[in-house]
Amino acid sequence: MSDELPALPSDKIPHHVAMIMDGNGRWAISRGLPRLAGHRAGTESLRRIIRASVDFGVKYLTIYAFSTENWGRPPEEVRGLMRILENVIDKELVELHKEGVQLRHIGRLEGLDPNIQAKLQKAIELTKKNDKLVLNVAFNYGGRDEIIDAIQHMIEDGVLAAEVTDDMVSNYMYTVGIPDPDLIIRTSGELRVSNFLIWQAAYSEWYITSTNWPDFNKEEYHRALEAFAQRDRRYGGVTAAVGKVHG
Numbered sequence: 001m002s003d004e005l006p007a008l009p010s011d012k013i014p015h016h017v018a019m020i021m022d023g024n025g026r027w028a029i030s031r032g033l034p035r036l037a038g039h040r041a042g043t044e045s046l047r048r049i050i051r052a053s054v055d056f057g058v059k060y061l062t063i064y065a066f067s068t069e070n071w072g073r074p075p076e077e078v079r080g081l082m083r084i085l086e087n088v089i090d091k092e093l094v095e096l097h098k099e100g101v102q103l104r105h106i107g108r109l110e111g112l113d114p115n116i117q118a119k120l121q122k123a124i125e126l127t128k129k130n131d132k133l134v135l136n137v138a139f140n141y142g143g144r145d146e147i148i149d150a151i152q153h154m155i156e157d158g159v160l161a162a163e164v165t166d167d168m169v170s171n172y173m174y175t176v177g178i179p180d181p182d183l184i185i186r187t188s189g190e191l192r193v194s195n196f197l198i199w200q201a202a203y204s205e206w207y208i209t210s211t212n213w214p215d216f217n218k219e220e221y222h223r224a225l226e227a228f229a230q231r232d233r234r235y236g237g238v239t240a241a242v243g244k245v246h247g
């Protein structure tokens with residue numbers, strides 16, 4: 001399938017793509033299905049997007065699967081989402097490992113069912129030497145919790161105020177060792193951050209699509225990467241073309 005998509009400029013492929021996989025509930029409701037059917041359909045979409053990331057040469061893929069705020073949903077939905085994570089690990093781990101995917105987790109393990117914690121840890125351990133793609137799963141993740149945890153650990157480590165730098169804070173984040181996301185894709189059209197990677201996204205490019213997550217596919221991912229390749233990332237500076245101050 002990738003052969004049918006035009007090649008992307010290899011120097012403009014984002015190293016790290018992060019995705020807010022949103023709109024599962026609306027996808028289901030619009031079909032007269034229960035919300036959980038949308039979450040299940042979302043896992044199929046995720047399978048495609050992981051493979052597409054490898055094909056496109058993306059090295060890090062972060063997926064927002066369950067936020068600290070999602071605990072506020074009805075208990076049956078929360079339980080269903082937990083079950084879906086377990087099923088995905090059970091069904092996909094061997095294949096992902098074979099394909100060279102390294103699994104990581106960002107978020108708090110505490111608060112998750114011990115069974116899920118054990119499965120996640122096992123998957124992380126099994127795949128830790130893989131280097132085709134780092135798949136970073138944000139589960140029980142909140143950007144503010146991440147910053148709170150980082151501050152607490154810095155204080156516990158006796159870090160002095162004058163020692164606190166940008167790099168040091170990054171190294172206390174759950175994403176230690178992972179470059180900041182170059183591109184963040186949000187499906188379902190919402191124009192908000194929803195507590196996702198609030199430290200790391202300082203200079204990420206955004207791509208928002210109205211497509212709900214279960215319908216997001218390789219073609220649209222490709223369009224997002226094409227759009228990214230056109231972006232002029234100035235980081236507060238000026239581009240060469242418009243940067244001339246004098247004649």
Ligand code: IPE
Binds near residue numbers: 066
């Ligand atoms: C995203 O889909 C999945 C999770 C947040 C777990 P939603 O469940 O938020 O779907 P909508 O936004 O209600 O349509």
Ligand code: IPE
Binds near residue numbers: 021190194
């Ligand atoms: C963000 O989506 C969280 C995940 C995709 C896991 P939400 O649906 O929870 O976000 P809000 O409520 O629209 O901000």
Ligand code: MG
Binds near residue numbers: 022023024
């Ligand atoms: Mg949502």
